[in-house]
Amino acid sequence: MLERDILRAFGTALIEFEETLFHKYLLLSARGSLITRDIFQEHLQDMEKKGYISKAYLHGKVCWKRDIDASELEKEPYDEDIDRHKPILEFVRSKYGQGRKADEGMVSESSKIAEEIVKLMDHLLLTEYAGQAKANETIILHAREMRKALSRSSSKFIEYLEQDAPELLKPMRRLLDAEGEDLLLLSLHLIESRYAAS
Numbered sequence: 001m002l003e004r005d006i007l008r009a010f011g012t013a014l015i016e017f018e019e020t021l022f023h024k025y026l027l028l029s030a031r032g033s034l035i036t037r038d039i040f041q042e043h044l045q046d047m048e049k050k051g052y053i054s055k056a057y058l059h060g061k062v063c064w065k066r067d068i069d070a071s072e073l074e075k076e077p078y079d080e081d082i083d084r085h086k087p088i089l090e091f092v093r094s095k096y097g098q099g100r101k102a103d104e105g106m107v108s109e110s111s112k113i114a115e116e117i118v119k120l121m122d123h124l125l126l127t128e129y130a131g132q133a134k135a136n137e138t139i140i141l142h143a144r145e146m147r148k149a150l151s152r153s154s155s156k157f158i159e160y161l162e163q164d165a166p167e168l169l170k171p172m173r174r175l176l177d178a179e180g181e182d183l184l185l186l187s188l189h190l191i192e193s194r195y196a197a198s
Helices: 002-009 018-029 037-049 078-084 088-096 100-124 131-151 154-164 168-194
Strands: 015-017 053-058 061-066
Touching: 002 018, 002 037, 015 053, 018 037, 018 061, 018 131, 037 053, 037 154, 053 088, 100 131, 131 154, 154 168
Parallel strands: none
Antiparallel strands: 015 061, 053 061
16 A cells, blocks of 8 residues: 555655655555654655666655556555554644744654663563564554554544553553543554564
8 A cells, every 4th residue: 555655655756855745645544554754764665676766866865666556556455543543744734834944843753762662662561571573563563453453433442451461551651641542543553554564
């Protein structure tokens, strides 16, 4: 879905500045996947290796040329849990307003929360003997399950924590109360994207 959304972000253009493409991608995929600029660049490089896009330079700035159409990619299963939640783009515009600064504010804030959640999991769930691969697997698993539970309801979210990650119950409940469901959902999506790409 992410690669298709990046290709769709080109619109009818065959070539686009990287910065412009990033912000168009954020608007297009806000309800499904939020990533930082660094992670976005990593995905662009992976897509270049697959022959989907190619790098170019215009006026000294990095551009990307679309080499295939989004319709040429195989369809992926749609995440129904995301669809159950109110459109995140609507939330973003109500909280931050519209435009580039709104997108940057949303990603910046959710990224900070994501880092805090990862630190909590690292401190409370992972042992010092866990290898990096096992640690990443644990982080992705809990982030995904917390996100699925929260997309249903805050009570399901608390229920998951009580049953499967009681160590995280108090700090995650504080985060939920302080930041709200929407930003917490975005942050959990960001953790999934970041660690799945690592």
